[in-house]
Amino acid sequence: AQSVTQLGSHVSVSEGALVLLRCNYSSSVPPYLFWYVQYPNQGLQLLLKYTTGATLVKGINGFEAEFKKSETSFHLTKPSAHMSDAAEYFCAVSVGGTSYDKVIFGPGTSLSVIP
Amino acid sequence: DVKVTQSSRYLVKRTGEKVFLECVQDMDHENMFWYRQDPGLGLRLIYFSYDVKMKEKGDIPEGYSVSREKKERFSLILESASTNQTSMYLCASSLFAGLNQPQHFGDGTRLSIL
Secondary structure, three states: EEEEEEEOOOEEEEOOOEEEEEOOOEEOOOOEEEEEOOOOOOEEEEEEOOOOOEEEOOOOHHHHHEHHHHHHHEEEOOOOOOOHHHHEEEEEEEEOOOOEEEEEEEEEEEEEEOO | OOOOOOOOOOOEEEEOOOOEEEEEOOOOOOEEEEEEEEOEEEEEEEEEEEOOOEEOOOOOOOEEEEEEEEEEEEEEEOOOOOHHHHHEEEEEOOOOOOOOOOOOOOOOOEEEEE
């Protein structure tokens, strides 16, 4: 069965430091992968997605993620954290199913940015 | 920009009540979804709809039903609310069926069942 794991339910970084949020997936077929961000009291917003082609994907707000098939990973990075990056981040994989296509979300990683 | 609007941000209801959560999208999207979000569990799909009057069960449909009479509106119904249905409920839409289609989310309804 397909699944998504996010290592670390909570990550803290200093302002200006590298942000690295980890995501690993299991899928028997090539997946489509997404990162979403959820700011307090809001819904999820798409940060970036990988479908096909270039494995390094750039998203909004300076974030990027690299699809590594051999490691079944899709880690999210940002070179320099900003206070406004504090939020919950969800990795998701889109898979085909017997009855419908579905998106499986990871449990989320809460990012704190320390001044 | 796509806008997905959920009718209530916060809702408090009593056990046994019938509860309606409403969601409207303004971009003529075919697909609409209802999720519940609980800490440490991520988002879990309750129901989705790929067309008017069409619906499919997600991973946790028990205790819920849905209605989609118009393309832009998707309602979630708790037939007889119970305390274990206290949660954040998120509505989402996507343009059409397809594995590479991102979903657009509303701001959520935080539902408390007393």
